[in-house]
Structures are given as structure tokens and as C-alpha cells.
Amino acid sequence: MTDVFDVVVIGAGPAGYPAAIRAAQNGLKVACIDAWKNRDGSAAFGGTCLNAGCIPSKALLESSELYERCRTELAVHGIQAAGMTLDLAAMQKRRAGIVRTMTGGVAALLKAAGATALHGSARLLPGRRVEVTAADGSRSELAARHVVLASGSSPSELKGLPVDHRYIIDSWDALELTSVPRTLVVIGAGIIGLELGSVWRRLGAKVVVLEALEHFLAIADQQLALEALRHFKKQGLDIRLGATVTAATVADGAVSLQYRDQGGAANSLRTDQVIVAVGRRPFTANLFAADCGLGLDERGFIQVDAQCRTRVEGVWAVGDCVRGPMLAHKGKEEGIAVADRITARYAHVNYDLIPSVIYTAPEIAWVGKTEEQLKADGTVYKSGVFPFAASGRARAMQAAVGFVKILAAQGSDSILGVHIIGPMAGELIAEATLAMEFQASTEDLQRTIHAHPTLAEALHEAALAVDKRAIDNINR
Numbered sequence: 001m002t003d004v005f006d007v008v009v010i011g012a013g014p015a016g017y018p019a020a021i022r023a024a025q026n027g028l029k030v031a032c033i034d035a036w037k038n039r040d041g042s043a044a045f046g047g048t049c050l051n052a053g054c055i056p057s058k059a060l061l062e063s064s065e066l067y068e069r070c071r072t073e074l075a076v077h078g079i080q081a082a083g084m085t086l087d088l089a090a091m092q093k094r095r096a097g098i099v100r101t102m103t104g105g106v107a108a109l110l111k112a113a114g115a116t117a118l119h120g121s122a123r124l125l126p127g128r129r130v131e132v133t134a135a136d137g138s139r140s141e142l143a144a145r146h147v148v149l150a151s152g153s154s155p156s157e158l159k160g161l162p163v164d165h166r167y168i169i170d171s172w173d174a175l176e177l178t179s180v181p182r183t184l185v186v187i188g189a190g191i192i193g194l195e196l197g198s199v200w201r202r203l204g205a206k207v208v209v210l211e212a213l214e215h216f217l218a219i220a221d222q223q224l225a226l227e228a229l230r231h232f233k234k235q236g237l238d239i240r241l242g243a244t245v246t247a248a249t250v251a252d253g254a255v256s257l258q259y260r261d262q263g264g265a266a267n268s269l270r271t272d273q274v275i276v277a278v279g280r281r282p283f284t285a286n287l288f289a290a291d292c293g294l295g296l297d298e299r300g301f302i303q304v305d306a307q308c309r310t311r312v313e314g315v316w317a318v319g320d321c322v323r324g325p326m327l328a329h330k331g332k333e334e335g336i337a338v339a340d341r342i343t344a345r346y347a348h349v350n351y352d353l354i355p356s357v358i359y360t361a362p363e364i365a366w367v368g369k370t371e372e373q374l375k376a377d378g379t380v381y382k383s384g385v386f387p388f389a390a391s392g393r394a395r396a397m398q399a400a401v402g403f404v405k406i407l408a409a410q411g412s413d414s415i416l417g418v419h420i421i422g423p424m425a426g427e428l429i430a431e432a433t434l435a436m437e438f439q440a441s442t443e444d445l446q447r448t449i450h451a452h453p454t455l456a457e458a459l460h461e462a463a464l465a466v467d468k469r470a471i472d473n474i475n476r
């Protein structure tokens with residue numbers, strides 16, 4: 001007999017499992033199916049984010065930063081710690097333990113919400129029927145009033161550079177290395193390239209980052225990007241812009257890479273390992289039958305409207321498999337919104353205010369428009385910058401680098417963009433996002449009392465600087 005559900009969610013990543021939980025909270029009968037298989041063959045919920053993305057990368061970023069700070073900063077604090085060594089196996093064990101706990105947590109959350117969680121590969125058939133193939137090959141069929149597709153994304157590959165998972169590796173492989181490569185080339189100076197390049201550089205690898213574009217971090221405010229580039233170069237990341245990789249050969253336990261530099265000249269590099277980090281593409285293989293009416297756009301994303309409805313009545317799609325930034329929090333909000341829409345509740349995702357964070361040191365975060373975008377739009381704006389060098393808390397933390405930059409409308413004073421590079425930027429951006437969500441002006445931020453000494457005072461001072469009234473900075 002076919003099991004009938006109000007909602008079947010395909011994919012239990014950060015877009016899918018929140019959709020399932022919210023639908024269950026709304027009193028609906030829900031199933032959530034996920035096909036994730038770890039390298040040891042075990043099944044897990046949580047998708048890319050928990051198993052091979054956000055969480056394991058942040059675990060390694062934290063450990064490797066601590067290692068680097070202990071090596072380079074302890075003496076400044078007056079702490080002598082001779083004989084410090086790296087135990088990569090223990091570091092990786094910690095990373096794996098965090099992942100295990102968090103993915104187990106997703107299973108527990110689904111269960112507690114009353115949703116049926118299934119491991120297996122799901123395929124949408126016409127008439128909102130869903131065929132589920134379990135690990136042992138057995139098949140079953142579910143029927144649903146609504147289906148939410150949350151199948152995520154997978155790493156893009158480069159022509160002529162097939163990932164062999166040993167010498168030419170992807171981001172998941174790069175999170176699970178058991179030894180530090182002597183030399184490492186990262187292809188792509190995007191978010192993954194910078195985060196993982198930083199991890200392995202801090203742990204001792206000599207890292208070269210090859211980026212095809214001539215502008216560094218083209219998606220970010222360029223004042224922020226230039227400051228970031230300066231710090232990364234100083235740390236020893238060898239970032240080569242305008243470098244297009246053309247071919248690779250693996251021989252004698254190393255990779256030979258050919259690339260063209262900015263001027264078009266041919267170059268080559270020999271390295272122990274290569275991480276291919278050139279973006280991700282939507283994953284929709286075997287997700288739906290050809291005759292079920294769904295469409296993909298020219299880049300392979302499932303076509304949806306602004307509210308995540310596909311062309312098929314009762315079928316929705318959220319997260320990395322649809323347009324918009326490939327970020328866990330974007331997928332989560334879409335998943336929750338769809339579950340509320342299915343229950344005829346109000347839902348809204350503000351695509352203009354999705355914060356971005358790059359968890360390097362210094363950390364980078366922003367929300368809203370960049371200065372380049374405002375110029376291109378012809379918006380008349382004013383800006384205020386406050387350096388962390390003038391922040392007492394940042395000084396006390398031995399982390400007085402970077403700045404907060406606020407962009408605001410010249411007339412209305414409403415905040416249009418906030419760009420932060422410096423300590424805990426990823427946490428600080430939440431205040432800016434909330435302020436912008438409430439359509440705050442810089443005057444609202446100026447009049448909000450910030451505890452002293454905190455890093456958040458830098459936001460307060462940057463807001464004052466917009467009106468050239470900063471207190472704690474000479475260069476107001």
C-alpha cells in the first residue's frame with residue numbers, strides 16, 4: 001500500500017530538514033528522505049553543510065587558527081610554550097566528532113518534530129508520487145499533497161582536470177586529508193579556496209591559489225577585497241590572479257599544472273596536491289522522471305518563481321538546487337517559508353539582505369550593497385569607516401586588523417550596505433542585518449548604546465563616521 005503524506009521533502013540538508021520540521025510543526029504529516037553516504041558507506045542527514053561543508057570546514061578553520069595563533073602569538077601574551085606540535089589525527093578526530101554529533105542531531109530533530117526520516121534515494125514521478133530506493137536496493141512508493149525538492153549541489157569540475165580524490169581533490173577530500181601536503185595548489189580564490197587554502201597553509205603547506213579572474217573577490221566590496229588580499233599575501237598565501245589552468249598531469253606522486261597568467265604567458269607548477277574549488281553546480285541527477293513536468297534553467301537549476309514554486313502544482317524547490325546564492329542560511333529560510341506557504345501561513349524571504357561570511361582570518365562579512373553596486377545604480381550615498389586598530393577590545397584580543405564600513409543613502413540616511421573585515425566579522429554582521437531588516441538609519445545605530453569594550457562598538461563608530469562624528473578615531 002502507498003504511504004500518503006501531506007509533504008514529502010527530498011534532501012535533508014539545511015534547506016530540506018528545516019522545511020520538514022516546520023511542516024511538521026504546522027501539523028502536517030511529513031516524510032524527509034536523504035541519500036547522503038559518507039566515505040565509509042554510512043548514511044547521514046544534514047547534507048553537504050553538515051557532512052562536507054560549513055561545519056567540518058569551520059571545525060578545521062578553528063583548530064588551524066588556534067594552532068597558528070599559538071605558534072605566532074603566545075609569546076606576545078607573555079606565554080612561553082616550547083615544544084608545541086601538530087597532531088593532525090586528533091584534529092581530524094575532533095572534526096569528525098563534531099560532524100557526527102551534528103548530523104545525529106538532525107535525525108533527532110526530525111524525529112522529535114514527528115517527521116518520518118528515511119535514508120534512500122528519492123525520485124519524483126508524475127502525480128506527486130515519490131519512488132524511494134533504499135540502500136539494499138528495495139523500492140517503495142510514497143504519495144504526497146506537496147513535494148519539496150532540496151537536492152543541493154555538487155562541486156563543479158574543470159575540463160582536463162578529473163578529480164581522482166588523491167592528487168586532484170575536491171573540497172570534501174580536502175577536509176579529510178590525513179597528512180599535510182608539502183605543497184598545495186588551490187584552483188579558485190572563491191570562498192572555498194580561501195577557507196581551505198588558509199587551513200592547510202596554517203598547518204604547514206606551501207599554498208598557491210590560482211584564480212582566473214583579475215579582480216580578487218569580485219563579489220565583495222573592493223575596499224574590503226583589497227584589504228583581505230593584503231592580509232592573505234602577508235600570511236603567505238601565494239594568490240595569483242588572472243591565472244587560468246589549462247591542463248594537469250599526474251606522475252611520480254605529484255601533479256604538474258599548466259596555466260596561463262594575466263599576460264597570456266604559459267606557466268607550469270609542480271605540486272603534491274591540487275584542490276579544485278571553482279564553484280558548485282545544482283545537483284538534480286535522477287531526482288525526477290522526465291515526464292513529471294519540471295524544468296531546469298540553462299545553468300541546471302530547477303526553475304522556480306520568487307516563492308519557490310516549480311512549474312508543477314504542489315511541487316516546490318529550495319536551497320542550492322534553485323537560483324540565488326549557495327548558502328546554508330538562504331536555503332534554510334526558503335525551506336521554512338515553503339513549509340509555511342503550504343500551510344497557508346505568511347512567509348517572506350528577503351533576498352536583498354542575505355549576509356555573506358568568509359571564515360578566514362581576518363574574517364570577512366557583508367550584507368546589502370557594495371560601493372561598486374551603488375555607483376553602478378547611480379545611488380547618491382555616504383560612507384563611514386572605522387578601523388579595528390582603534391577598538392580597545394580588538395587590541396586586547398591581539399586582533400586589531402581590518403575595519404567596518406557602512407554605506408548609507410545621502411538623503412534618507414538609511415543603511416544600504418555594511419562591510420566588515422576583522423575579528424568576529426561573521427558575528428558582527430548580524431547586528432547590521434537586523435538593523436537593515438528594520439530599515440534603520442545610521443542615526444539609529446549612532447543612538448544605540450553599545451557595551452564597552454566590545455567589537456560591536458566598531459559598528460557604532462562606523463555609523464558615527466558616516467556623519468564625520470566618530471569619537472574614537474582621528475581619521476573621522
Ligand code: FAD
Nearest residue numbers: 011013014015035047048049053122152319320326327328
Ligand atoms: P545540501 O546541503 O547539498 O543537501 C542536499 C541533500 O539532498 C544531500 O544530503 C543529498 O544527499 C540529498 N539528495 C540529493 N538528491 C537526492 C535524492 N534524489 N534523493 C534523496 N536525497 C537526495 N554555506 C554557508 O552558508 N556557510 C558556510 O560556512 C559554508 N561553508 C561551506 C564549505 C564547503 C567546503 C562547502 C562545500 C560548502 C559550504 N557552504 C557554506 C555551502 C552550503 O554547504 C550549501 O549552501 C548548503 O549545504 C546547501 O543546502 P541544501 O540543503 O540546498 O543542499
Ligand code: NAD
Nearest residue numbers: 188189190191192193210211212245277278279280326357
Ligand atoms: P566560488 O564561486 O565562490 O569561487 C570559485 C572561484 O573559482 C571563482 O573566483 C572563479 O573565478 C574561480 N574559477 C573558476 N574557474 C576557474 C579556473 N578554470 N581557473 C581558476 N579559477 C577559476 O565557489 P566555491 O569557492 O567553489 O564555493 C562554492 C559555493 O559554496 C559558493 O557559492 C559559496 O557561496 C559556498 N560556500 C560558502 C561558504 C561560506 O559561506 N563561508 C564557504 C564555502 C562555500
